[in-house]
Amino acid sequence: MVGWFKILKLIPLLFLPIAFYLFHNQSYFYSIVSIEQKCPCSFDSIASCQASRNPKRTLMYIIWGKGGYCSEMNQLLLAFAYSVWSKRHFIIDARQWNYGNFSHYFHVPSMNYFPYSNRTYLGKNNNENELIDHAQTTRTGNILNRFWIASLKVQSLEKIRYVTHYLWKSLTNETLKFIEEHRIKRLPKTYIGIHVRKGDKLIKEAREIPLMEYITLIEAMVKRKKKIRHIFVASDDHTVIGQLRRLRPRWHFVGIDRRKHRKTDTTGHYQKNFDQLSEKDKIFETRLFMTEMQMLIDAKYVLCGMSSNVCRFIQLLRHQNPATLISLDYKWRST
Structure with missing residues (x-):
């Protein structure tokens, strides 16, 4: 009887390593809770x-x-x-x-x-x-x-x-292969991702977010996390990354150069122009866009504006804690 009592006393100690792991891996804990407790099935x-x-x-x-x-x-x-x-x-x-x-x-x-x-x-x-x-x-x-x-x-x-x-x-094997071939490699795991929306979104639906608002927020993050110096830039306007480099020349901004691939506008996405492309060009550009999204999914932190459907979709795609994505305008909404 005494032997069984000692064994029972040891059981709580077995859960300490699990608790320690979950405490230091909150995004993992978040995904498990959302799947197993808050959703109707597996x-x-x-x-x-x-x-x-x-x-x-x-x-x-x-x-x-x-x-x-x-x-x-x-x-x-x-x-x-x-x-x-x-x-x-x-x-x-x-x-x-x-x-x-x-x-x-x-x-x-x-x-x-x-x-x-x-x-x-x-x-x-x-x-x-x-x-x-x-x-x-x-x-x-x-x-x-x-x-x-x-x-x-x-x-x-x-x-x-x-x-x-x-x-x-x-995702299809063709799309996965495309993303792997076109994504930017050799970035540290702690890079920041930012999405800057231009083009037809700014005509009626949303305000333009000044680049200095991104810079100010990144500076605040860098003060807390001094190792974060690499920033991946996703934008429908290829001039954005040059503007950011001029604002902060010591920072390491990287992005996929869409000028090498795009068959339509490179200074902002205009849906009517995209819709006139051939099916082949549409598929290529869409997969290139999905590559940028995968880069944002993998980023340690993401800065964007929830006025854009892209930002809301990225929040859904990420497995990290929702707090690791910061909106510079609205809060997340379902659609």
Whole structure:
């Protein structure tokens, strides 16, 4: 009896190494909590649910075909999170997508178009939607407003992050190879990533964030973390990195030189110009953009503006604690 008592006293000591590891790896702890406690099911159950060839209940998201990449992806992921919450098989109708075939970027064979004749648009409340076996939604008109109301229960960073990680893990081999070939290598693990949005976003939707606001914030971070001196710059305007180098010539700014690759504007993204490219050029530029996003995912810290869909999408893609991404304007929102 005394022997068993001694063994029981030792059990709490076995948990000390685990507690120590989690304390010093908060982003790991955050991802485990968000997956296992705050979400309705596991990655495996999502995969098995989506693999069904004859789903009894479905939700189809119809891609609009005129929006930007991250704008459409943020809406699509909200629909995906809603489908998991409502226990539906998720389907994507990407026939109108202005970025090409969905399978060019993601290897998700179950997400194809199913032409159910009795498909109905989502209603305003979940009691009504529960009666719909084969529902659909999109991002235009009052349909978007109805979808927004119906999906209120999944409009959280944790739940949408959950399905975003699942989708990003399904990148095609061609896309993964492209990202590996074009990403910037030999950067320390503690580099800072910044995203600077220019182009058509600034015409009506958002204010331009002065580069000195990025500089001021980085200086404050450098004072606390003196080893952080490498900054990866992602921007749709190739002149931004030169401006930053002139502002702080001693800092090490790096970025992917889009002038070597782009077939359209290099001083800001204009969606109408992109939409006129050939499919081949669209796929190349989209994968180049996804390479920049992967660089931001891997950064120790990210500075950007949540007025941009890119910043909101990057927050979803990252596995690190949300506090490691800092917005220079708005707070994160689901779409």
